[in-house]
Amino acid sequence: MPPSAAAEPGGASDGSGSRPAIETRSLTKRFGEVAAVDDLSLRVPRGSVYGFLGPNGSGKTTTIRMLLGLVHPTAGDHDILGYPMPARQRDALPRVGSLVEGPAFHPYLSGTANLQRLDAADAHASAATSAARIRSALERVGLGAAAGKRYRAYSLGMKQRLAIAAALLAPRDLLILDEPTNGLDPQGTREVRHLVSALVNDGMTILISSHLLSEIEQICSHIGVMRAGRLVAQGPIHEVQSTQQATVVVRTPDPGRCAQLLREGGLGAVQVTGDVVTGVPSAATLALPEDLVARLVAGQVRVRGFQVETPSLEDFYVSLTGEGFDVRA
Numbered sequence: 035m036p037p038s039a040a041a042e043p044g045g046a047s048d049g050s051g052s053r054p055a056i057e058t059r060s061l062t063k064r065f066g067e068v069a070a071v072d073d074l075s076l077r078v079p080r081g082s083v084y085g086f087l088g089p090n091g092s093g094k095t096t097t098i099r100m101l102l103g104l105v106h107p108t109a110g111d112h113d114i115l116g117y118p119m120p121a122r123q124r125d126a127l128p129r130v131g132s133l134v135e136g137p138a139f140h141p142y143l144s145g146t147a148n149l150q151r152l153d154a155a156d157a158h159a160s161a162a163t164s165a166a167r168i169r170s171a172l173e174r175v176g177l178g179a180a181a182g183k184r185y186r187a188y189s190l191g192m193k194q195r196l197a198i199a200a201a202l203l204a205p206r207d208l209l210i211l212d213e214p215t216n217g218l219d220p221q222g223t224r225e226v227r228h229l230v231s232a233l234v235n236d237g238m239t240i241l242i243s244s245h246l247l248s249e250i251e252q253i254c255s256h257i258g259v260m261r262a263g264r265l266v267a268q269g270p271i272h273e274v275q276s277t278q279q280a281t282v283v284v285r286t287p288d289p290g291r292c293a294q295l296l297r298e299g300g301l302g303a304v305q306v307t308g309d310v311v312t313g314v315p316s317a318a319t320l321a322l323p324e325d326l327v328a329r330l331v332a333g334q335v336r337v338r339g340f341q342v343e344t345p346s347l348e349d350f351y352v353s354l355t356g357e358g359f360d361v362r363a
C-alpha cells in the first residue's frame with residue numbers, strides 16, 4: 035500500500051483537534067551519504083495507537099528526533115497536533131510526552147523521589163502542584179503502591195513504566211515512545227502494552243516504535259512500516275492486513291489439468307510443484323472459492339485438498355522489511 039500523504043481537508047494549521055496528531059510531508063534527513071530518513075509522509079490520526087515499525091537502522095529514531103525538534107530535517111516539513119514545526123513548537127511540544135532515550139534514574143531513590151528530581155528540573159512546572167502531579171503520574175502507570183520503593187528494586191516493566199510516568203508529569207495529548215519494549219522480558223512487555231491501552235482509552239494519541247511487530251500489533255490501531263529510511267506501508271492495521279495477497283493451494287494427482295483450469299478461471303502466477311498447484315486469485319474468485327472447486331471437479335480434476343491461504347501480518351512485515359535484520363548492513 036502506498037504511504038498516504040493526504041492533508042485533512044479544511045484543517046487549519048492552528049493546533050485544531052481535527053488535524054492529525056502527526057503529519058509529515060517528504061521529511062528527509064541525510065547524514066553525509068546516508069539518507070537515514072527519505073521522503074517520509076507519515077500520518078498519525080488523533081486517538082490512534084500508531085505502531086511505527088522497522089528493523090534496527092531503518093530510521094525510526096531519527097524520525098522521532100525530527101518530530102520532536104531534536105534534529106533538523108534536511109528537507110520536508112511536519113505538523114505536530116496541527117501546529118507547524120518548528121515555528122509553533124512552543125504551542126505543540128508542551129502537549130507531547132516522549133520517551134526517546136529513557137531518563138537517567140537514581141537507583142537508590144524511590145519512584146517518587148526520582149520523579150521529584152525530574153519535575154524540579156522542569157522550568158515550566160509549578161512547585162506548588164508538584165506532589166499532586168507526581169502522585170497522579172505514578173497512579174496512572176500503576177506504580178502508586180510502589181511509589182516509595184527504591185528504583186533498583188523495580189522490575190524491568192516497572193522501570194519502563196516509571197519512565198513513561200516521567201513523560202506524563204504534564205498533561206499530554208500525544209505520547210511518543212521509542213522502542214519502549216526493547217530489552218524487556220515478556221512480563222515487562224505485557225505491562226507496557228497494558229499501560230499504552232489504558233492511556234489511549236483516556237483519549238491520548240500514542241506513537242510507539244518497535245522492530246518487533248509481534249510485541250505491539252495487539253494494541254495498534256494503525257501501523258507504518260519503515261525500510262532503509264522509507265515508509266513502505268501505512269494505514270489502519272486491518273486495511274494493511276487486507277491488502278495482502280491470498281494464494282489458492284490445490285493438492286491433486288492431476289496437477290497439469292488443474293493448473294490449466296486455474297489459469298482459465300482467471301488465477302494469476304499459477305505454479306505446479308509436485309502434486310501441489312498454487313495460484314493468485316482475483317477478488318471475485320475469493321468471494322466464491324467453492325465455485326472454483328466445483329469447476330475443477332467438473333473438469334475431471336481429483337481434488338485432495340483445497341485451501342485459500344492469507345499471509346499473516348507478521349509474514350507481510352517480514353516480506354517488507356527483510357526478516358527484521360539490519361537492512362543497511
Ligand SMILES: Nc1ncnc2c1ncn2[C@@H]1O[C@H](COP(=O)(O)OP(=O)(O)OP(=O)(O)O)[C@@H](O)[C@H]1O
Binds near residue numbers: 088092093095
Ligand atoms: N548522528 C548520526 N550520524 C550518522 N548517521 C546516523 C546518525 N544517526 C543515525 N544515523 C544512521 O541513520 C540510520 C537510521 O538510524 P536510526 O537510529 O534512525 O534507525 P532506527 O530505526 O531507530 O534503528 P534502532 O532501532 O537501531 O535505533 C542508520 O544507518 C544510522 O547509522
